[in-house]
Amino acid sequence: MRHLIPLLLFAIISIHSCAQSQSTQIGGPCEDCDAVNDFGEKNLKWSDTIYGFSSHPNKIKISGTVYQNDGTTPAEDVILYMYHTDATGRYPTRPTSTGLERRHGYLRTWLKTNSKGNYEFYTTRPASYPNSTIPQHIHVTVKEPDKKEYYIEDFFFADDSLLTPDILNRAKPRGGSGVISLEGEGDIKTASRAIILGLNIPNY
Numbered sequence: 001m002r003h004l005i006p007l008l009l010f011a012i013i014s015i016h017s018c019a020q021s022q023s024t025q026i027g028g029p030c031e032d033c034d035a036v037n038d039f040g041e042k043n044l045k046w047s048d049t050i051y052g053f054s055s056h057p058n059k060i061k062i063s064g065t066v067y068q069n070d071g072t073t074p075a076e077d078v079i080l081y082m083y084h085t086d087a088t089g090r091y092p093t094r095p096t097s098t099g100l101e102r103r104h105g106y107l108r109t110w111l112k113t114n115s116k117g118n119y120e121f122y123t124t125r126p127a128s129y130p131n132s133t134i135p136q137h138i139h140v141t142v143k144e145p146d147k148k149e150y151y152i153e154d155f156f157f158a159d160d161s162l163l164t165p166d167i168l169n170r171a172k173p174r175g176g177s178g179v180i181s182l183e184g185e186g187d188i189k190t191a192s193r194a195i196i197l198g199l200n201i202p203n204y
């Protein structure tokens with residue numbers, strides 16, 4: 001019996017620590033974040049163009065660098081998943097849409113950062129949801145090699161009249177501020193955003 005007690009204690013501690021590690025998911029609960037793995041056979045690049053870009057009047061290009069948690073080392077092979085609404089504020093779907101495309105729509109992309117940590121995507125400016133005061137935004141999920149995915153601050157637009165002080169002055173924005181400023185007079189307005197992995201992400 002004396003030999004059984006240490007074994008029982010070990011078993012209890014093991015079960016407890018297993019339950020703990022499951023409940024301490026990086027970044028907390030993340031609805032639909034598994035869509036970051038939903039790219040199928042696609043060979044991910046650091047740059048991509050989202051559907052409808054060429055025919056849309058409000059063209060934008062968003063680019064930047066993803067950094068490791070130290071804020072200076074470029075992070076390679078990080079997958080970024082982005083999705084956003086169309087010019088009517090809806091997540092557009094097709095009759096053939098399956099899986100999470102039925103919720104996120106087809107205006108989405110997956111990128112993988114290059115050796116310099118760079119990413120860029122060409123797309124069209126989203127509208128806010130119909131009859132809402134929610135600002136225009138682009139959702140982002142991050143998947144680092146060997147880490148569980150987590151969401152970071154949405155991209156928001158500095159010139160959006162619906163942008164709130166709460167968003168603008170967020171004390172601890174996830175991954176760094178998501179507020180971007182579009183610039184340029186040409187056909188395509190451009191903006192950049194640096195992303196710092198794990199910054200203000202609980203349990204990182």
Ligand SMILES: [Fe+2]
Nearest residue numbers: 084085137139
């Ligand atoms: Fe949204």
